[in-house]
Amino acid sequence: MKKNSNSYLASPYIVWSAIFIVIPLLLIVFFSFTKQESGQYVFSLDNFNRLINPIYIKVFGRSLWLALSSTIICLLIGYPAAYIISTAKVSRRGTLILLFILPMWMNFLLRTYAWAAILGKNGVINTILTTLGFNAVNILYTDVAVLLGMVYNFLPFMVLPIYTVLSKMDKDLVNAAEDLGANKIQVFTKVIFPLSMPGVASGITMVFMPAVSTFVISKLLGGGQFMLLGNLIEQQFMSVGDWHFGSAVSIFMMIMILLSMAFMNKFDNDSNKEGGGLLF
Template sequence: MKRKSNSYLASPYVVWSMIFIVIPLFLIVFFGFTKEENGQYIFSLENFQRLMDPIFFKVFARSLWLALVSTILCILIGYPTAYIISKAKVSRQGILILLFILPMWMNFLLRTYAWMAILGKNGFINTILTTLGFNPINILYTNTAVLLGMVYNFLPFMVLPIYTILSKMDKDLINAAKDLGANSYQVFTKVILPLSIPGIASGTTMVFMPAVSTFVISKLLGGGKVMLVGNLIEQQFMTVGDWHFGSAVSIFMMILILLSMAFMNKFGNESGKEGGGLIL
């Protein structure tokens, strides 16, 4: 009876998965490995062969590069932020985290549009520069603007997993390292940083995946001048109408993301050792 009850409760999830996960994936695979001739669909690898075109290679390279740089910047900014929050009083940590994730309650599009007002020709930054007597700078519709949008929108996904690891870290390991004569730098590099690597790995995955596949940020802040993989897929489905090539690009991105997840999960698992072995 219990098994029947559990299967009955799980049935809505199975139906939801079939409609919104399995069937869309099947359609993507179907269109990716076929082409239409004389009203019929035939098996073909032509869509994947088109991915070798130098034009599309530049799009993939630009997407990977911006995603990688934004991920590194999120680590450089997010780790100190998470560390500072974890060192604050327990009563204040919740408030600090709340203030940090508060902008996430706003719609993603509105947050991105706000950067257009900040980086625009008559935006906040250029207004300050002209007031101080400097010439305005052109940031909007460049790779820099897209990079800033990525870091701003995805930074919380780096801070939260690192903060979770740091806040739950065993303080006895830190005290033991200090008792053994380790200074603050050694405690951080030999104990705190190695133990927080799983959080960094998790944050890296959570930032890199949406960054490499985003199309809203590059469309708004790039103004159509910065073409990323997400924009290429959207263009094939919504503008060109070539679902076959768009599906092939989507399959390629799914494989790339799955490989990245597998690598980061393996890296995080291998790094998640007990601190006693890391102090030595």
């Protein structure tokens, strides 16, 4: 009876998933492997063959480079921030975490538009530079502007999972390593960092996925001067009206994300060991 009751309670979620996840995904797969000829849908691989065009390869390369760069920068900034928060007093941790979460309460578009005002020709940065006697710099509508927008918007996704793992870490392992004669660098590299790898893997995945598929940030801060993978998909569906090629690009992007998730999951499993054991 209890099993049947649980199945009944789960049925709304199953219906929801079927309507808004499974069916749209099947439609994307259908359109990616078909094309229209004389009003009929016929099986074709032409949509995927178009992906080898040098123009689209350049789009893929730029998207991967920016996504990887933003992920690495978020890790370099986010890990020390998460570590500092995890070592702070318990009464202050909530406030420090709130500082990272607070910008996320604002609309995504507004947060991105704010960077346009900061990086613009007459923005805050150039105003300060000209006031100090320096020449104005052209940052807006460049790769640097897009990269800054990605790091700003996705940094909390790196900090939170790492902080969660670090805050739950057994401090006795750190104390044991110090008692065995390990210095601070050895404690970090042999104990703390290995034990925090699940959080690092989660953070990398949570930053890389939206970074490689974003189109709003590149559209607002890039000024439409170059195209990323997300912009290409949006263009095919909203402007060009070529749902077949847009679906093929979407499938390619999903495969790329799934491969990165599988790699990080394997890396996470391989590193899931007691950090203290690495001292010997």
